[in-house]
Amino acid sequence: MITRRALLANGAKVAVGTVYGGTLVGFLTGCGSSDDAETPIVEVIPGGLMVVNPILCVGCRRCEIACSWSHGKSAVSPSTSRIKVAKNLNFGPHGVQPNYQDQRGEQGDSTIVPSTCRQCDVCMTVCPQKAITVNEETGARVVNDDLCVGCGYCADKCPQQVITIDKTTRKSLKCDLCEGSPNCAQVCPTGAIKFYTWEDAVAEVELHEKYLELV
Amino acid sequence: MTTTYGGWAGYILRVNLTTKVITKETTETYHDYIGGMGIGYKVLWDDHVDGIKATDAENQLVISAGPLSGSGAICSARTTITSRNPVIRNHLITDGHFGGHFSPELKFAGYDAIIIEGKSETPVWLKIVDDTVTLEPADSLWGVGIFDTFASISKLMGQQAQIAAIGPSGEHLVAQSTIQTQGGHSAGGHGAVLGSKKLKAIGIIGTGTVDIAESTTNEQLRELDDHILGIIGANNNGVVPNQPQSWAEYSSTGSRWRGGPGVTWGAADNPVDVGETPWDDRQKVGMRTSMAEMYFGRDEANKIFKRPGGCHSCPIRCFCEVKNPKMKTEYNLPTENITNVCLGFLDPWYAMGKPSSGEKRTDIQTVGAYYMDDNGIWSAYGQLSHLMREFTARGFWEIILPAEEYAAINWAQYADLDAHFMQDFYTRIAYSEDYPGSNILGRCLGRGLHEFINEDGELYNVEDILNEVESPRMAELTFELESDANYDLVGKTYSVFLDKNMKVFNRSMVGGVHHASESAGQVGALLNTVFNRDPQCHSHINLINCGLPHAKIAEVAASLWGEGAFDPVQHYTAMNTSKAKFAKWCLVKNVLHDSLTLCNWMFPLVVSPDANRDYIGDSSIEAQMFSLVTGIETSEAELDAMAESVLQLHRALTVLQMNEIDQRNKHDVLSEWVYDLDHDKNFGDEGTIKMDRDDIQIGLDMFYAEMGWDKDTGVPTRATLEKFKLGYVADKLESLALLPA
Ligand code: SF4
Ligand code: SF4
Numbered sequence: 001m002i003t004r005r006a007l008l009a010n011g012a013k014v015a016v017g018t019v020y021g022g023t024l025v026g027f028l029t030g031c032g033s034s035d036d037a038e039t040p041i042v043e044v045i046p047g048g049l050m051v052v053n054p055i056l057c058v059g060c061r062r063c064e065i066a067c068s069w070s071h072g073k074s075a076v077s078p079s080t081s082r083i084k085v086a087k088n089l090n091f092g093p094h095g096v097q098p099n100y101q102d103q104r105g106e107q108g109d110s111t112i113v114p115s116t117c118r119q120c121d122v123c124m125t126v127c128p129q130k131a132i133t134v135n136e137e138t139g140a141r142v143v144n145d146d147l148c149v150g151c152g153y154c155a156d157k158c159p160q161q162v163i164t165i166d167k168t169t170r171k172s173l174k175c176d177l178c179e180g181s182p183n184c185a186q187v188c189p190t191g192a193i194k195f196y197t198w199e200d201a202v203a204e205v206e207l208h209e210k211y212l213e214l215v
Numbered sequence: 216m217t218t219t220y221g222g223w224a225g226y227i228l229r230v231n232l233t234t235k236v237i238t239k240e241t242t243e244t245y246h247d248y249i250g251g252m253g254i255g256y257k258v259l260w261d262d263h264v265d266g267i268k269a270t271d272a273e274n275q276l277v278i279s280a281g282p283l284s285g286s287g288a289i290c291s292a293r294t295t296i297t298s299r300n301p302v303i304r305n306h307l308i309t310d311g312h313f314g315g316h317f318s319p320e321l322k323f324a325g326y327d328a329i330i331i332e333g334k335s336e337t338p339v340w341l342k343i344v345d346d347t348v349t350l351e352p353a354d355s356l357w358g359v360g361i362f363d364t365f366a367s368i369s370k371l372m373g374q375q376a377q378i379a380a381i382g383p384s385g386e387h388l389v390a391q392s393t394i395q396t397q398g399g400h401s402a403g404g405h406g407a408v409l410g411s412k413k414l415k416a417i418g419i420i421g422t423g424t425v426d427i428a429e430s431t432t433n434e435q436l437r438e439l440d441d442h443i444l445g446i447i448g449a450n451n452n453g454v455v456p457n458q459p460q461s462w463a464e465y466s467s468t469g470s471r472w473r474g475g476p477g478v479t480w481g482a483a484d485n486p487v488d489v490g491e492t493p494w495d496d497r498q499k500v501g502m503r504t505s506m507a508e509m510y511f512g513r514d515e516a517n518k519i520f521k522r523p524g525g526c527h528s529c530p531i532r533c534f535c536e537v538k539n540p541k542m543k544t545e546y547n548l549p550t551e552n553i554t555n556v557c558l559g560f561l562d563p564w565y566a567m568g569k570p571s572s573g574e575k576r577t578d579i580q581t582v583g584a585y586y587m588d589d590n591g592i593w594s595a596y597g598q599l600s601h602l603m604r605e606f607t608a609r610g611f612w613e614i615i616l617p618a619e620e621y622a623a624i625n626w627a628q629y630a631d632l633d634a635h636f637m638q639d640f641y642t643r644i645a646y647s648e649d650y651p652g653s654n655i656l657g658r659c660l661g662r663g664l665h666e667f668i669n670e671d672g673e674l675y676n677v678e679d680i681l682n683e684v685e686s687p688r689m690a691e692l693t694f695e696l697e698s699d700a701n702y703d704l705v706g707k708t709y710s711v712f713l714d715k716n717m718k719v720f721n722r723s724m725v726g727g728v729h730h731a732s733e734s735a736g737q738v739g740a741l742l743n744t745v746f747n748r749d750p751q752c753h754s755h756i757n758l759i760n761c762g763l764p765h766a767k768i769a770e771v772a773a774s775l776w777g778e779g780a781f782d783p784v785q786h787y788t789a790m791n792t793s794k795a796k797f798a799k800w801c802l803v804k805n806v807l808h809d810s811l812t813l814c815n816w817m818f819p820l821v822v823s824p825d826a827n828r829d830y831i832g833d834s835s836i837e838a839q840m841f842s843l844v845t846g847i848e849t850s851e852a853e854l855d856a857m858a859e860s861v862l863q864l865h866r867a868l869t870v871l872q873m874n875e876i877d878q879r880n881k882h883d884v885l886s887e888w889v890y891d892l893d894h895d896k897n898f899g900d901e902g903t904i905k906m907d908r909d910d911i912q913i914g915l916d917m918f919y920a921e922m923g924w925d926k927d928t929g930v931p932t933r934a935t936l937e938k939f940k941l942g943y944v945a946d947k948l949e950s951l952a953l954l955p956a
Contacts, residue, residue, distance in 0.1 A: 058525070074436055076427070077323050077424035110554060189498065
């Protein structure tokens with residue numbers, strides 16, 4: 001069992017195909033992280049996740065746009081984008097606080113903290129239709145439109161709040177890692193959003209987590 | 216009815232504040248006018264009322280997006296605001312613009328524009344959540360600064376709301392006031408219009424989409440995006456770096472491609488060393504501009520610059536997000552962060568007399584920017600600060616202000632370059648008559664210079680004007696500075712048209728200079744004559760300040776408009792038709808961008824950083840974007856013709872509002888200093904930007920000919936108006952004897 005602390009201290013890497021404790025996976029994916037030894041052991045599959053470095057993010061929302069452009073019909077909207085910049089843009093991840101000037105966001109300390117899908121298992125687990133499964137090649141949890149009925153359980157339960165139900169098609173919209181070549185990363189003008197393999201994600205996720213907290 | 220095209224949202228909201236009735240109409244009526252500014256000018260033409268003031272209930276204000284806003288097209292998030300403007304003589308129409316994320320949100324909510332008319336009895340704000348549009352009471356927001364207004368409305372609506380608001384200055388009907396949106400983006404001159412209507416803010420949440428034409432594929436959008444990234448430069452389309460970089464053939468200190476070795480986002484939590492920014496590194500495009508050093512000097516910028524910022528969909532990021540901890544510790548502000556660009560930082564610095572770089576300047580600019588933005592004050596492209604600075608340098612305030620008021624102003628702070636001065640300074644302007652005491656200073660600065668001068672630019676007794684005395688006395692100010700001696704002015708009556716430091720360029724509109732003869736000789740001078748405020752035009756600047764060697768720029772200019780279109784800066788040759796064509800092109804592209812709504816501080820892209828393309832850009836990108844997004848295959852020439860139609864309408868509306876056919880002598884007139892400066896030099900000498908009176912008249916002849924305007928009056932002829940499907944405009948002008956024979 002590797003705890004998050006041990007992993008960071010030893011600079012240990014996570015190898016694809018290895019079985020690891022839930023602590024690390026919980027940390028990386030942002031769901032159910034705890035030092036509880038009862039946490040089930042999870043196998044790390046190939047692929048990884050998109051993470052934004054809030055220090056480099058300049059709030060242009062080009063990632064959001066490219067996401068809209070590259071999925072389905074080209075209707076641009078923060079609602080149909082699988083990466084969420086707009087919702088944290090002005091006042092940070094916690095919305096308007098009495099000390100908003102000290103919080104994140106354009107009206108705060110000007111740090112933009114976009115939310116990305118961490119490819120955890122939550123949406124997959126809660127979906128009553130079994131419409132979300134793992135793409136074994138990319139590791140992305142992907143929605144099967146034929147099975148999805150738009151009930152919204154996945155959106156409700158997503159710890160990153162990055163799933164939306166498309167208003168017109170009534171299908172769940174979630175990050176599918178663009179079949180292994182994420183468009184958001186290609187258009188980011190500062191390299192703020194990148195695809196990280198599980199091995200490389202630790203430091204980036206830790207930095208991102210820091211910016212998700214209340215200041 | 217929904218539109219079958221991509222791009223346009225399909226609907227326009229009409230909000231009547233008197234009756235509280237909100238209606239929806241189709242955007243299709245306005246398709247010939249593109250969007251943005253085109254919608255604004257068409258609405259104001261259709262509903263024209265003679266002789267009204269900007270702050271009258273009959274005046275309309277149009278907030279509009281274009282077909283590209285929200286589509287994701289690069290730099291397409293501008294918002295145009297069109298209305299009569301109280302800062303302009305006769306309160307003529309102007310269009311102001313802000314960036315940010317407002318117009319995309321408007322589109323996501325399903326609207327291309329909002330027309331605001333009438334006048335509410337009590338303060339209200341407009342709440343738009345997709346189809347649900349309501350007027351909400353704003354009594355508790357009245358008197359609140361812009362930043363807290365944003366927070367309060369976001370708290371009510373949800374933080375994803377995009378909000379535009381006025382500050383105390385708009386509420387107090389201060390002519391030099393803004394409408395602002397989050398992140399320091401402000402549009403100049405119309406805050407008082409909303410203030411007069413008692414409309415404090417507009418908040419929008421849009422959960423819908425901006426649809427792209429069905430015929431367009433995702434790959435086409437990405438391809439065009441990539442094509443643009445291959446030829447776009449830094450802000451103002453600087454296409455060579457400001458300092459030498461290993462990959463670059465050229466460098467130019469004039470370029471806004473500031474990001475490079477030695478530039479650090481030093482206030483970031485982990486400072487970012489920008490390093491080299493090769494033109495083809497797509498993931499460094501957003502670091503190229505890093506413009507803080509332009510406003511603060513490199514040493515200061517490297518300490519306080521956190522990151523660049525800007526609008527939806529823009530990779531260039533011209534805004535400077537800065538962190539100056541002293542804002543909190545020493546100046547008692549609730550924040551240590553401020554974001555702005557250009558005059559947002561420069562106006563406070565100009566007002567204080569332009570101290571050189573250092574901490575004092577940083578404090579003035581950051582603290583000043585905070586007060587300007589929180590109060591919603593407009594600099595009128597520096598006119599506010601030029602007036603403050605020049606009148607202080609000339610000792611005029613001591614003469615103009617009542618002794619008690621003069622004594623109450625902390626001039627020692629001003630002389631010490633102490634940024635604490637900013638608080639009282641901008642509060643006086645924003646609160647106008649509600650500021651304790653006579654407050655002649657604040658009321659004068661906020662009112663607009665045109666109110667205080669006679670036909671010759673000489674000052675009236677300011678108090679008489681403010682007290683609306685029927686025949687005001689003159690202020691009896693004279694030129695007395697040593698520097699005035701060079702111009703034989705000492706002892707003569709002071710006139711703002713003779714004072715080159717006041718920078719009044721278009722004397723009939725009393726508009727500030729903005730990239731006029733100092734940038735592009737007669738080209739800049741001519742395009743500074745047409746609009747009713749500073750022309751907000753960067754079409755020419757994006758070429759001539761690109762940083763390429765003059766020979767290359769001249770070659771590009773010659774290929775587009777003919778030989779001799781562009782002279783070396785400060786070494787001008789006589790007027791020629793190539794220059795007239797260049798000036799017209801600048802305006803058409805400007806109007807095109809304000810209609811699409813695309814950033815004219817970046818586009819058009821006629822040059823590029825790509826040596827393999829011989830540094831040539833692509834001026835047809837706007838048409839490519841328009842075609843892909845709307846699905847209406849449109850060439851550059853066709854799209855330009857649509858923009859020119861809007862430009863013709865703009866001119867016609869000015870004629871109508873002024874009720875004046877003689878635009879040549881009553882509108883397109885430059886200040887004396889433009890011709891008289893540099894007394895030891897003649898027009899055409901190297902090292903002067905001075906213009907020549909006869910040559911400018913020839914310039915007007917040639918320019919009018921290009922525009923299809925009557926030579927004597929500068930008014931569009933019937934033939935011209937009909938060519939642009941504006942026959943109804945010709946009919947109306949003719950019925951009022953305002954159409955040239
Ligand atoms: S979208 Fe699904 S996989 Fe992604 S973070 Fe949310 S719950 Fe986890
Ligand atoms: S494209 Fe990059 S810089 Fe722009 S909002 Fe997305 S992550 Fe931030």
